[in-house]
Amino acid sequence: SQKIEQNSEALNIQEGKTATLTCNYTNYSPAYLQWYRQDPGRGPVFLLLIRENEKEKRKERLKVTFDTTLKQSLFHITASQPADSATYLCALIPNSSGDKLTFGTGTRLAVRP
Amino acid sequence: DTAVSQTPKYLVTQMGNDKSIKCEQNLGHDTMYWYKQDSKKFLKIMFSYNNKELIINETVPNRFSPKSPDKAHLNLHINSLELGDSAVYFCASTTRGKNIQYFGAGTRLSVL
Numbered sequence: 274s275q276k277i278e279q280n281s282e283a284l285n286i287q288e289g290k291t292a293t294l295t296c297n298y299t300n301y302s303p304a305y306l307q308w309y310r311q312d313p314g315r316g317p318v319f320l321l322l323i324r325e326n327e328k329e330k331r332k333e334r335l336k337v338t339f340d341t342t343l344k345q346s347l348f349h350i351t352a353s354q355p356a357d358s359a360t361y362l363c364a365l366i367p368n369s370s371g372d373k374l375t376f377g378t379g380t381r382l383a384v385r386p
Numbered sequence: 387d388t389a390v391s392q393t394p395k396y397l398v399t400q401m402g403n404d405k406s407i408k409c410e411q412n413l414g415h416d417t418m419y420w421y422k423q424d425s426k427k428f429l430k431i432m433f434s435y436n437n438k439e440l441i442i443n444e445t446v447p448n449r450f451s452p453k454s455p456d457k458a459h460l461n462l463h464i465n466s467l468e469l470g471d472s473a474v475y476f477c478a479s480t481t482r483g484k485n486i487q488y489f490g491a492g493t494r495l496s497v498l
Contacts, residue, residue: 305485316390316476316489317429360427372417372482373442376429 275300277377279363285383292350294380296363299344301375303365306339306346311360311379320361321348353384389413392477392490399467400498406463407493409477417441418460419478419487420452429476435460436482467497 277298286292296306305324309317323330323339323346330337336349350357360379366372390411399405411418419442420432434442435454449465464471477490 307485314491316478316491317487318489319486322486362429366485372480372485373431373434374485374487375431378426378428 275375277301277363277365277375279361279377279380281378281380283381283383285385286353288354288384288386290353292353292357292382292384294348294361294363294382296346296348296377297344298365298377301344301365302368303341304368305366306337307364307366307374308335308337308346308348309362309364309376311362317362317376350382353382355384355386358382358384390477390479390488390490392475392493394493395491396494396496398496398498401467401469403467404463404465405467405495406461407475407477407495409460409462409490411458411477411479411488413479413488415479415481415488416457417480417482418454418457419480420460420462421476421478421489423474423476423492425473433460433462464495467495469497471495472497 307322308320311317321337323337334351338347360381362379363377364374392409417436419434423429432446433452438454451463454460474492476492478487480487
């Protein structure tokens with residue numbers, strides 16, 4: 274069966290360090306992989322999109338990698354700040370289903386001052 | 387200036403009642419979605435409409451009926467509410483083919 278797995282336990286890091294979140298998937302052939310941020314009481318907000326033929330994408334302090342052989346994406350936040358504390362969701366768009374997004378369960382990040 | 391707005395934000399109701407949630411987007415998008423986020427924070431797609439046409443209909447009880455009067459609006463009507471329907475419901479929109487989705491703030495439904 275298809276699965277998208279993210280660390281269910283919260284990730285706690287010190288301000289200034291790099292946070293690395295993992296998204297693993299099985300039985301998918303994603304055309305795109307996306308990362309969203311969700312704050313308590315809010316809807317998810319789009320951060321980055323990476324295509325299946327791209328290895329890495331950057332945006333300011335954010336970096337996403339995509340390894341279709343390992344079926345894994347890593348999401349990095351460098352020089353993390355307490356304001357980065359949130360839940361981060363990865364989402365796949367499978368090749369077969371056009372614009373249908375399938376989300377992982379999310380990982381909660383807590384950055385302590 | 388809210389891009390995707392849902393009403394109401396909170397909905398508390400008794401089992402067996404019928405309720406509706408409304409969603410409107412002012413982004414000029416042609417595709418809208420309803421998602422359900424359960425207590426474990428898992429976000430699952432329910433329905434999608436493109437230009438008022440239903441294009442995604444996941445395995446959802448037929449007590450849930452979406453309606454899209456125009457491409458800027460997608461409403462969700464739920465009949466005979468059950469305890470298990472308690473969740474946060476999110477509306478989202480996009481332009482088909484662009485893949486990035488914009489979400490509303492959610493409607494927290496509590497069925498007592």
